Amino acid sequence: MGCSAVRDVIFVTFYFCWVQWERLLSRVEVLSLELNKPDLWDDPVRAGKISREHGSLMGRMKEVKAFERELLEHIDMLKLAQEENDQELETDSLMALLRMRRIVKEKELEALLSGEHDPCSCFIEVQAGAGGTESNDWASIVMLMYKSWAQRRGYGVTVVDEMPGEVAGIKRATIKVDGEYAFGYAKAEVGVHRLVRISPFDSGKRRHTSFAAVAVIPILGEGFSHVQINESDLKIERTRAGGAGGQHVNTTESAVRITHIPTGITAQCQNERSQHQNKSSAMAVLQSRLDQLEMTRLAQMNAQHTQSLTDISWGTQIRSYVLHPYRMVKDLRTNYEVSDPDSVLEGDLDDFILSYLSASLDKDEEN
Amino acid sequence: MLKLSITRASLSVFQTRRLRHIHCSTISCAPTQVKLQTPLFLRPPDHKVTLADLKKWHLWAKNISSLVGSRFLDIDNGPDSTLLHRELDWFIEDAIEQPKSLTEDNYNMSLEVSIRASLDDLYRLWNQRIEERRPFQYIVGCEHWRDLVLCVQEGVLIPRLETELIVDLVENATKRNAELKEGVWADLGTGSGALAIGVGMILGPSGRVIAVDLSPTAVAVASYNVQRYLLQDTITVKQGSWFEPLKDCQLTGIVSNPPYIPSSHISGLQAEVAQHEPRVALDGGADGLDDLLHICNGAASLLKPGGFFAFETNGEEQSQFLANYLTNEAKCFYGVEMTSDFAGIRRFVTGYKKE
Ligand SMILES: C[S@@+](CC[C@H](N)C(=O)[O-])C[C@H]1O[C@@H](n2cnc3c(N)ncnc32)[C@H](O)[C@@H]1O
Numbered sequence: 012m013g014c015s016a017v018r019d020v021i022f023v024t025f026y027f028c029w030v031q032w033e034r035l036l037s038r039v040e041v042l043s044l045e046l047n048k049p050d051l052w053d054d055p056v057r058a059g060k061i062s063r064e065h066g067s068l069m070g071r072m073k074e075v076k077a078f079e080r081e082l083l084e085h086i087d088m089l090k091l092a093q094e095e096n097d098q099e100l101e102t103d104s105l106m107a108l109l110r111m112r113r114i115v116k117e118k119e120l121e122a123l124l125s126g127e128h129d130p131c132s133c134f135i136e137v138q139a140g141a142g143g144t145e146s147n148d149w150a151s152i153v154m155l156m157y158k159s160w161a162q163r164r165g166y167g168v169t170v171v172d173e174m175p176g177e178v179a180g181i182k183r184a185t186i187k188v189d190g191e192y193a194f195g196y197a198k199a200e201v202g203v204h205r206l207v208r209i210s211p212f213d214s215g216k217r218r219h220t221s222f223a224a225v226a227v228i229p230i231l232g233e234g235f236s237h238v239q240i241n242e243s244d245l246k247i248e249r250t251r252a253g254g255a256g257g258q259h260v261n262t263t264e265s266a267v268r269i270t271h272i273p274t275g276i277t278a279q280c281q282n283e284r285s286q287h288q289n290k291s292s293a294m295a296v297l298q299s300r301l302d303q304l305e306m307t308r309l310a311q312m313n314a315q316h317t318q319s320l321t322d323i324s325w326g327t328q329i330r331s332y333v334l335h336p337y338r339m340v341k342d343l344r345t346n347y348e349v350s351d352p353d354s355v356l357e358g359d360l361d362d363f364i365l366s367y368l369s370a371s372l373d374k375d376e377e378n
Numbered sequence: 379m380l381k382l383s384i385t386r387a388s389l390s391v392f393q394t395r396r397l398r399h400i401h402c403s404t405i406s407c408a409p410t411q412v413k414l415q416t417p418l419f420l421r422p423p424d425h426k427v428t429l430a431d432l433k434k435w436h437l438w439a440k441n442i443s444s445l446v447g448s449r450f451l452d453i454d455n456g457p458d459s460t461l462l463h464r465e466l467d468w469f470i471e472d473a474i475e476q477p478k479s480l481t482e483d484n485y486n487m488s489l490e491v492s493i494r495a496s497l498d499d500l501y502r503l504w505n506q507r508i509e510e511r512r513p514f515q516y517i518v519g520c521e522h523w524r525d526l527v528l529c530v531q532e533g534v535l536i537p538r539l540e541t542e543l544i545v546d547l548v549e550n551a552t553k554r555n556a557e558l559k560e561g562v563w564a565d566l567g568t569g570s571g572a573l574a575i576g577v578g579m580i581l582g583p584s585g586r587v588i589a590v591d592l593s594p595t596a597v598a599v600a601s602y603n604v605q606r607y608l609l610q611d612t613i614t615v616k617q618g619s620w621f622e623p624l625k626d627c628q629l630t631g632i633v634s635n636p637p638y639i640p641s642s643h644i645s646g647l648q649a650e651v652a653q654h655e656p657r658v659a660l661d662g663g664a665d666g667l668d669d670l671l672h673i674c675n676g677a678a679s680l681l682k683p684g685g686f687f688a689f690e691t692n693g694e695e696q697s698q699f700l701a702n703y704l705t706n707e708a709k710c711f712y713g714v715e716m717t718s719d720f721a722g723i724r725r726f727v728t729g730y731k732k733e
Contacts, residue, residue, distance in 0.1 A: 175460075252721030255723075256719060256723055256725070257538060257540050257691075257719075258538065258692075260651070261648065261651050263464065264464075285524055285539065
């Protein structure tokens, strides 16, 4: 390895450390100020949260300091090795530095996914925009993109609910994505996705623009507080109730729809083999929706968010997929773009997701 | 009452993947005269076919399912293509060791795939589904009911999704009054054993359920299902007519989904039911109430004071009639209520025996 490569390693390593360090310092400062306020414990829930975060950041600071010490040691070693012309020592220290760079990269990713709910599994929902068959087809392409993305990442994917379009595609679908940090990544996809192409459904071969909206709902695990659902607030009905039922009918169709009457929020499932299980899957979706609604309400109370729920759950236009007259996928939030729509539609989304996540981290910083 | 002789059935290979929380060794109880059929998903994946041949079969099966369109739906409220396609997916789930091999992009068409029936059988079975309207559940030999997978075969009623709710009704009743978990329950006309097993699980280890059926096939299949869920200590399956095998038991609870369809309606039912399911499981006499009334009267004498019952009925009219009968004529019940199924049809009648 040449000298410039060595400089690279050192520079990159330092740079990331520095970025993290600055972040940490300023946050710890803010938290310390809060902790010193005399009225802190008037709101014990908030106080608990602040002191927990403070504690965990202090831990991280210790980690960074240790990391810095180790880094400096290796650099000293490297210098020494070069001065003394000790080949073996030089390689060893270089390897150590390279390993440290890898760790830093992992830490960086951890920082991107440090939201409270990021480690959760999630539901991804795709809903076709107006425009019938065109949009329905686009919605099914988007859904397929997420299925492949999730599978590539090694997540479990199950279809919970799917409403087919009349001619092609889907009007709406929900999948469950199981695995660590599924929500952390997928949340970057919330919003409206726009497609421009020559429609395969248009015999006149005209250009069409279609939209599909994506929502992502975290599935809060055990450790989180859940909205309490009263059995009596629920209306449960079969989505396709044919005829007399009971002993008269032998059917494998057992989809149910659950409506939470106070909020009007609904969930349905038809992909399980028993009604009982369709009902529990639908209940799980409903629970997550209600939890999300509650989180939004709390967020609005805390930070006077002006965003309405619909903004949060369906969002504004975030990405554009153009297949004609040129080929490009562009993220409107980060301006990140690629010229190969096929690979993106086949689930190669990580670069879009990571660039969005780091952009939003920087934005948090500014605020 | 017939004493079941115990034979070691030839069902030695079990696939624990589908059994979820049950672990199972060998099933060893079946009346000699009834031949138990092993459901598809429990058969060993001993047959090998090439991916090419399997794909060819799949395409054929999809096609004949598509050709049905809404024909069956229009004739007798039978399944349409959408439903048949979903059933086909489940058929594949049960029949192929690695169902994904069929749908994944795989260009190695000579790849060998392990299946649980011969390729000829796959053709034959799916043809029966479409041409003979043989019920899907008889084809795969099981029905997913609540969180159970119950084995079924010709001669046994395929448990209905509405009936799942009876277990919830029992659960709610035991939550209100924990004493209901003690003592003996009866499931009259147990069929596949669905209700007995569902209730047995609610009652827990201290529970006792006697499951009764007139049909030897039902008794054999129910016993098999009870063993698959390791509930032999909780549930006893007995052959006989309604209360007859119970002699003078004092019952804590009774659940029953007896035949309730008026005789004249049977021939007009969808082909899957009318042509394939046992008439003795469906036909409730001229107005469909013969067995329900018999069971109500029996409940009056065998149910303990405070005991609970839940019956399934043909819907609005029968529920109204029975609720009225139990409250005003039988005079020994209280808290008689009707509950709707998820289609909004008043399907169930529940209540308690007076002190
Ligand atoms: C509608 S099926 C219900 C089966 C099962 N409980 C279920 O819900 O899936 C009615 C059952 O009652 C049984 N049955 C009919 N007449 C009977 C009788 N006289 N005594 C006991 N069982 C009888 C039938 O064999 C059948 O299994």
